[in-house]
Structures are given as C-alpha cells and as structure tokens.
Amino acid sequence: MGRVIQPYIVVTRASALTGPLRQHLEEWFNREFENNSIVHDKPTWYALARFENTIIGRLGILNRKITVGKQPVRISGLSGLAILPEWRRVGIADLILNRAELFITHELKAEYGLLICRDETAPLYLKRGWERIDSATYFSQKSGIYRFKKTTMILRCAHRHWPAGEIDLCGLPW
Numbered sequence: 001m002g003r004v005i006q007p008y009i010v011v012t013r014a015s016a017l018t019g020p021l022r023q024h025l026e027e028w029f030n031r032e033f034e035n036n037s038i039v040h041d042k043p044t045w046y047a048l049a050r051f052e053n054t055i056i057g058r059l060g061i062l063n064r065k066i067t068v069g070k071q072p073v074r075i076s077g078l079s080g081l082a083i084l085p086e087w088r089r090v091g092i093a094d095l096i097l098n099r100a101e102l103f104i105t106h107e108l109k110a111e112y113g114l115l116i117c118r119d120e121t122a123p124l125y126l127k128r129g130w131e132r133i134d135s136a137t138y139f140s141q142k143s144g145i146y147r148f149k150k151t152t153m154i155l156r157c158a159h160r161h162w163p164a165g166e167i168d169l170c171g172l173p174w
C-alpha cells in the first residue's frame with residue numbers, strides 16, 4: 001500500500017526563526033524569482049510546509065495599508081509561494097494557501113489578501129476564489145515609482161466591495 005505523505009503546515013513570525021533559516025528562505029525567494037534588480041519588502045510571517053526535517057514549501061505574509069483610487073485599504077500581502085521541485089503537483093501549494101488564507105482572514109483580520117503573480121500561475125489562485133484586478137498597480141523603489149507588468153490578484157476576506165481605481169502599494173513590493 002502507498003505511503004500517505006503528511007506535511008506539517010505552520011505560520012510563524014519571521015522574527016521567531018533562526019537567522020540561518022530566515023536567510024535560507026530569503027535566498028530561496030531570490031533564486032526562485034530572479035528579481036534581484038527589484039528591492040522587495042521582507043515578510044513579517046511565513047507559512048511553511050515541513051516534511052520531516054526539510055522545509056518543502058514557503059510563502060511570505062505581511063500587512064500593509066495601500067491605496068486604491070486614493071482610498072486607504074488594509075491588505076495582507078502574500079509573497080513568493082514556492083515549493084521544492086521534487087514536491088510539486090501533489091497539493092503542497094494548496095495546503096499552504098489554505099493555512100495562509102485562514103491566518104490573514106481570522107488572525108490578521110485583513111479586509112483583503114493581495115498578491116502579484118505571473119499570468120501563467122493565476123489559475124492556481126482563481127480556482128481558490130482569488131480575483132484578477134485589471135487596474136494598474138504601482139510600487140516604490142529608491143529610484144522612483146514603477147508600474148507592475150504582472151497580474152494583481154485579491155481575495156475578499158471580509159466580502160467587501162473592492163474600490164475602483166489605480167492601486168498604490170505605498171512602499172516596496174513583496
């Protein structure tokens with residue numbers, strides 16, 4: 001009979017992790033997303049999937065007050081969902097997102113989740129109830145304000161209406 005694989009999913013404060021583990025998670029992000037030219041904000045929390053002694057999946061989480069059409073909106077940002085290649089396509093991303101969505105909705109009391117992804121990975125979120133937002137999304141770097149060329153997605157945690165207008169992340173992207 002086949003063995004049932006049961007990874008352990010945990011949400012933890014980044015500040016509670018050891019320095020080497022935090023560094024490992026940050027290096028994983030940089031390697032996976034190859035975005036060294038853009039400076040990203042660091043997550044306040046991580047949702048991690050562990051199997052035995054290995055972290056097989058990671059996702060960053062932070063809180064931010066952004067503006068949408070100049071209106072302030074409280075969001076929880078999700079960043080850098082990544083699963084080790086040998087663990088893909090067995091549902092680990094779904095498990096991490098299940099936990100992260102519960103965390104931002106019930107513990108962080110976010111009005112919305114917000115993430116930026118490549119168009120190819122949008123279906124992963126769409127089937128979970130996330131929505132694509134077509135308005136332009138802007139973020140800051142030391143050198144100025146830039147517009148994302150990727151896809152912006154939101155999850156309505158409090159079932160509120162999403163305001164119309166351009167999105168300003170009011171700081172670094174994540």
Ligand SMILES: CC(C)(COP(=O)(O)OP(=O)(O)OC[C@H]1O[C@@H](n2cnc3c(N)ncnc32)[C@H](O)[C@@H]1OP(=O)(O)O)[C@@H](O)C(=O)NCCC(=O)NCCS
Binds near residue numbers: 081092093116
């Ligand atoms: C994208 C990624 C996180 C998916 O992780 P995973 O654990 O393999 O995903 P799951 O097995 O939980 O699959 C969840 C759903 O998403 C779909 N999916 C998985 N990978 C996908 C991909 N690359 N593109 C589109 N959909 C995908 C699956 O078909 C599945 O849907 P189903 O249940 O209807 O079959 C993983 O491939 C990865 O780490 N890629 C490199 C980093 C990356 O691109 N991250 C995305 C950041 S937005």
